[in-house]
Amino acid sequence: MPLIFTQRADAWLRRIGVGAFTSVVLGVAGLYYYAPPEYTRVGYAPVQPVPYSHELHAGRLGLSCLYCHTGVEESSVAKIPPTQVCMNCHQAIKSDSPLLEAIRVSWQGGGPVRWERVHQTPDYVYFNHAVHVRRGVGCVSCHGKVNEMPVVVHDKPLSMGWCLECHRHPEEHLRPPDEATNFAWQPPHGRNQREYGLTLKDQFGIRAPETCSGCHR
Numbered sequence: 001m002p003l004i005f006t007q008r009a010d011a012w013l014r015r016i017g018v019g020a021f022t023s024v025v026l027g028v029a030g031l032y033y034y035a036p037p038e039y040t041r042v043g044y045a046p047v048q049p050v051p052y053s054h055e056l057h058a059g060r061l062g063l064s065c066l067y068c069h070t071g072v073e074e075s076s077v078a079k080i081p082p083t084q085v086c087m088n089c090h091q092a093i094k095s096d097s098p099l100l101e102a103i104r105v106s107w108q109g110g111g112p113v114r115w116e117r118v119h120q121t122p123d124y125v126y127f128n129h130a131v132h133v134r135r136g137v138g139c140v141s142c143h144g145k146v147n148e149m150p151v152v153v154h155d156k157p158l159s160m161g162w163c164l165e166c167h168r169h170p171e172e173h174l175r176p177p178d179e180a181t182n183f184a185w186q187p188p189h190g191r192n193q194r195e196y197g198l199t200l201k202d203q204f205g206i207r208a209p210e211t212c213s214g215c216h217r
């Protein structure tokens with residue numbers, strides 16, 4: 001084999017090579033440990049026991065988010081609707097569809113449908129839907145365009161940095177509170193989001209917590 005590098009250089013290159021390899025392995029392992037897929041969850045879209053489509057029900061049929069997620073305006077949790085809510089319609093509509101099998105089993109005493117959880121903050125984080133929704137933060141700011149999703153996809157990181165970014169500049173997201181579930185909402189004609197958001201921020205005296213104890217209680 002022809003000598004391309006001097007022996008000294010070769011020894012160094014090997015060391016650097018091994019070092020680089022080790023740091024890549026450790027880096028990947030570290031990333032996996034600190035940021036497993038459940039944590040960098042953007043894009044996560046588990047298969048559900050029933051292929052329920054928001055794009056159909058909340059989009060094309062125009063059902064309000066509040067029809068099913070009854071907790072968003074008054075409690076910390078949004079809530080997933082019980083089988084009864086589906087049966088309000090599906091006792092009559094498509095009542096023998098094979099796609100609704102798990103709903104029928106549940107309805108006939110099989111216990112609640114086991115929906116797969118999509119969004120989940122860790123136990124040590126305090127989060128409350130009502131405080132956001134009642135202050136005019138729309139579902140779209142934190143969940144993306146759910147009304148266009150045939151399958152719910154985790155659209156935003158829900159990481160600490162992401163929460164803080166909005167807490168520092170909520171004006172980029174504020175809208176009148178009664179428009180929180182309106183996915184077609186736009187700032188009034190001739191006004192931009194930022195400037196209109198600042199007006200709302202003043203009007204409601206909005207101060208979102210930036211101190212550790214605000215979110216870690």
Ligand code: HEC
Binds near residue numbers: 057118140
């Ligand atoms: C007819 C009832 C119904 C309506 C209306 C509805 N949803 Fe849902 N939603 C569900 C069900 C059932 C699930 C659980 C299954 C799934 O994730 O698809 C769910 C799941 C979700 C999730 C994910 C929950 C998790 O596990 O993290 C979000 C976010 C959500 N809905 C937002 C919305 C928004 C925003 C609207 C209004 C545009 C809306 N939903 C309208 C029934 C409904």
Ligand code: HEC
Binds near residue numbers: 081085088
């Ligand atoms: C307000 C009435 C209404 C409610 C409430 C409702 N649906 Fe539907 N659903 C419909 C309509 C209308 C269709 C479309 C039927 C068609 O394609 O002809 C449909 C279609 C479906 C389909 C597709 C069925 C097929 O064979 O194509 C599934 C699955 C479904 N709904 C699940 C659910 C679940 C789960 C819930 C409760 C979380 C729910 N729906 C609540 C009205 C409703």
Ligand code: HEC
Binds near residue numbers: 066180
């Ligand atoms: C400020 C951000 C934010 C807004 C605004 C928001 N959500 Fe959420 N949502 C979250 C977070 C964070 C979670 C995970 C909560 C947890 O782990 O306790 C979540 C979870 C959910 C869930 C899962 C079930 C539950 O109760 O935790 C549903 C359903 C949901 N959101 C629906 C909605 C709907 C509908 C709206 C609009 C009316 C909305 N969200 C507005 C951040 C938000």
Ligand code: HEC
Binds near residue numbers: 135141173
């Ligand atoms: C899109 C903007 C936005 C995002 C994203 C957001 N928040 Fe907020 N948050 C607000 C606003 C606006 C308020 C209301 C401040 C007020 O009432 O003055 C608020 C208030 C709060 C409060 C105070 C509640 C109370 O009871 O005083 C907590 C805690 C909080 N947010 C936690 C979170 C966490 C945790 C996340 C991330 C998972 C998050 N927020 C993401 C805008 C946001």
Ligand code: HEC
Binds near residue numbers: 159163211
């Ligand atoms: C606006 C809400 C908010 C505030 C304010 C906040 N945190 Fe967090 N913090 C979170 C959320 C949400 C997570 C979870 C992140 C995740 O699941 O990826 C988190 C995670 C953490 C973690 C876990 C480490 C990690 O990266 O997973 C630590 C430690 C932490 N926060 C410390 C702090 C300290 C110290 C402060 C004050 C300087 C603070 N937090 C302020 C929302 C907040």
